[in-house]
Amino acid sequence: MIEFFEIFLTAGFWAATIRIACPLILATLGEVLCERAGVLNLGIEGIMSIGAMVGWMTVFLGADLYTGILAALIIGGVFGLMHAIFTVYLGASQHVTGIGITMLASSLGFFIFKLILPASTTPPKIKPFQPIDIPFLSDLPFFGQALFQHTPFTYLAIVAVIFAFWLMNSTPLGLSIKMAGENPMALEAQGIDVFLVRTIAVVLGSAFMAVGGAYLTLSAFDAFYFGMINGRGWIAIALVIFASWKPERALLGALLFAGLDAYQVRAQQLAGAVIPYQFFLMMPFVLSIIAMIIAAKRTRYPKALLVPFRRGERH
């Protein structure tokens, strides 16, 4: 049994935790931005998928890795804008719009991938982001490998948390976003365009999601596979609730979740013969459902979430 505890003492476990957490962190931050403004974005799974594809394809076609991230960011923003036009300006059902965006974004990504690479049996590869060497820190025993031998994309994800925290808590835009999700009438009374604030939040949030998808193809792996998002978007939506719509808690939730995931992979290697692998693969989804149940008691949704705002209407 002792080997199940020893997993926590390996630097590889902690490094893997951070690696697994990154796409979830970015996606969860993106969904936090949308939902704080009052818009549920179920397009997340598809936006991550097309972000992963576009980011990868940009690099495959010759651009550098940072241009790949930028391309993912832009395609995410485009789908976010589409979501915002439907849900914010036209007041369409946020549930159905999101599902539609997920269907469209992921299938469009697959279609374009097949169009450019019609007959690839083995997925072609790119040279992804490499771990960077930080003088002194990377050479530290244990902590060096756990914390300071990551790719630039990983550090970028951490910067994104700081950015989102700053945006939500220290800027007028962040305040407006929070008001748009809590009391849009009051925001309008101050002469601020609720539609515009919500649109900015959804576009920015969707860009985050797409970049989260691109992390998978540009940093964690080196190829694009169909279905590689594999429910990460839905898990991020559960994490948003678990994180009470706060960026800093999203970071903690994603790390906790990724830690359990990294642990199960290692435990699987120890217990693989006894417990079938499918039960280990179920863990992230079961844990997400459990997390939602735990969070249910203290869950306080943004008051105007799912409520379309209509100008000149009195509620």
Next chain:
Amino acid sequence: MVTFRLEERERTSYPLALISPLIAVFISLVLAGLLIILAGANPVQSYYELMKGAFGSKNAFAETLARATPIILTGLAASIAFRAKFWNIGAEGQLYFGALATTMFGTGLIVLPSILMIPFLFIMGALAGGLLLLPLVLLKLYYKVDEVVTTLLLNFVVVLLVSYLLEGPWKDPMSLGWPQGKSVVDSGILPQILAKTRLHLGFVIAVFTALSIWLIMNKTIIGYQIKSVGSNASAASHSGLPIFKTTLIVALFSGGMAGMAGVTETAGLKGYLTLDLSPGFGYAGIAVAMLANLNPLGVIFSGIFLASIYVGADAMSRAMNVPTYLADVIVGLTVLSILLSLIFINFKIKFIGNRDND
């Protein structure tokens, strides 16, 4: 600054409501046509090939109706749930639960004559689909746990469970290494209804189910309650409607119909359970329900239409070298364009000259 606002129409015009799905389909076909051009093919000819592949021969037509069978059932599952604003996105998992029930009860555990065996399998499949949803609807009702996320997440759990069963305890030893379940007993197999095709009794059952749901929704008290809960839950609650009971019934019906789709695929099309039993029929049901404006009778037609896109896309892909993923793109576009046309049916767009004077 010129801006606009949406004003609800006092009454919806019915001709507009009827043609709106057609407009939505037209918009999505035009947009998908741009992608066909991008693929270097002629869109008109491609759509011709697609329609020929879906309706061009007796066999093609039968294949389309066979494909429509599970999609009509998952479409009904979505339409009844969405009508009550219960967001069951878990039809995919419920379908597989129905298929698991078919395998559990239909491969030798119990053998009855056909006339009893087939209804028995459908009841078991529907129960399995409904039971999968039951804990989630109770979590929603008691603890306000959002059903959108839980139903979505459970889909992944169920598919992994099926994978485990098919690679482990339920694997058919005769299947030469392929992960598939044992064959359904002869009396449980849904008979062909058109000779030398794959069209089976499941299609008739799906259409019959749609008619029943239409009757329930329009001619019974529970149907009225479901619609009231969906249109205004708080008003329904104040007027004494049993929200708890209604939501529970909706969930059991919705999960049950998705479970039935698992029965038609296991006992009808294939004869045994496989891991690729459903290439996303659960999600396609959402598009079908939306295209039918949640009307159970409309679901029959939108189900056949979507099935024709899926079936025809294979033929089109072979003839025109356009990736088959175009079918999924069309489905996604249809969901969004139907939302757009619904808005124009239900609202007037009023342009406002200057917001400050409003």
